[in-house]
Amino acid sequence: MIDSRILVGLLAVLISISGIVYVGIGEADRQAEFTQAFEGRSIEAGAALYTQYCTECHGFKGEGGVGPTLNSKYFFEQRLADIGYQGTMKSFLTLTIRGGRPVMSDPNYGRNMPTWSVDYGGPLRNDQIDTIVSYVMNWQEAAPDLGDPNAEPTPVPGDTPEERGKNLFTGMGCVGCHAIDGQGGVVGPELTNVISKGEDYVHESIVQPNAVIAEGYQPNLMPQNFSQRMSEENISDIIAYLQSVSGG
Numbered sequence: 640m641i642d643s644r645i646l647v648g649l650l651a652v653l654i655s656i657s658g659i660v661y662v663g664i665g666e667a668d669r670q671a672e673f674t675q676a677f678e679g680r681s682i683e684a685g686a687a688l689y690t691q692y693c694t695e696c697h698g699f700k701g702e703g704g705v706g707p708t709l710n711s712k713y714f715f716e717q718r719l720a721d722i723g724y725q726g727t728m729k730s731f732l733t734l735t736i737r738g739g740r741p742v743m744s745d746p747n748y749g750r751n752m753p754t755w756s757v758d759y760g761g762p763l764r765n766d767q768i769d770t771i772v773s774y775v776m777n778w779q780e781a782a783p784d785l786g787d788p789n790a791e792p793t794p795v796p797g798d799t800p801e802e803r804g805k806n807l808f809t810g811m812g813c814v815g816c817h818a819i820d821g822q823g824g825v826v827g828p829e830l831t832n833v834i835s836k837g838e839d840y841v842h843e844s845i846v847q848p849n850a851v852i853a854e855g856y857q858p859n860l861m862p863q864n865f866s867q868r869m870s871e872e873n874i875s876d877i878i879a880y881l882q883s884v885s886g887g
């Protein structure tokens with residue numbers, strides 16, 4: 640008799656625990672869904688605000704312009720270490736956007752990063768800034784690898800421009816796609832006499848490969864970011880090398 644009462648009691652306890660667990664699990668799900676929906680809406684709202692207030696200087700998709708590139712692997716993975724910031728990317732974005740950069744960190748910037756938060760006289764509420772932060776953070780996963788914009792160009796071995804240019808031609812992987820005197824890849828055109836098209840043409844072909852597409856070849860195969868990975872001096876060394884190999 641007592642036994643069965645204990646059993647019934649235990650059963651009741653078990654049932655109510657499982658009920659609580661069940662509701663608890665459901666609640667976690669609902670919360671996750673809610674968080675997701677909230678983040679989705681936040682990113683959307685942030686996108687609209689970004690387009691209105693930030694595009695002018697940072698580009699439509701954070702590619703940069705008057706202001707620095709925000710949508711890059713460097714920015715998300717290396718930037719904070721480079722400036723010695725200890726906090727998270729989220730807090731860096733929040734603080735930078737709220738306060739702006741009233742004092743320029745680099746005189747090469749044509750303009751100042753404005754102050755955005757109403758707290759400091761800017762036009763945006765902090766909850767609006769939070770949505771912009773969510774929007775910028777959502778670039779992180781697919782942020783393109785554009786190299787380190789502040790990297791000191793690694794010294795290229797060679798005593799003359801032609802030698803350095805030749806080393807760059809190999810070191811930067813040009814030779815994998817382009818042949819000189821029949822030696823090298825065939826993805827892009829043979830470059831032995833390309834210099835006859837003019838130095839400016841060759842320069843443009845390197846820094847802006849899609850500006851003119853060589854006849855019979857595909858666009859977008861040649862990397863688009865050599866201008867970020869090489870200095871002007873590197874490029875003129877390559878041009879010197881191409882000059883030295885051409886027959887004419």
Ligand code: HEC
Binds near residue numbers: 694695750755
């Ligand atoms: C008038 C041009 C301009 C506008 C508009 C602008 N910025 Fe900037 N931003 C800059 C400049 C210039 C810098 C670099 C300033 C410096 O370091 O001195 C910068 C820096 C930043 C940085 C820090 C980047 C780094 O690597 O240190 C972030 C983040 C940023 N801006 C986000 C935004 C967002 C988000 C908006 C829109 C709410 C915005 N900016 C609007 C010009 C602008």
Ligand code: HEC
Binds near residue numbers: 817826851852854856
């Ligand atoms: C992954 C392959 C690839 C790599 C790497 C590459 N290129 Fe190209 N390049 C191409 C292709 C494809 C074209 C033709 C399409 C075009 O014009 O963009 C081309 C076009 C060019 C042209 C114009 C040729 C003409 O006849 O009009 C020059 C000059 C050139 N590349 C130089 C270079 C240099 C210098 C490098 C290294 C710094 C390099 N390329 C790296 C694929 C590549």
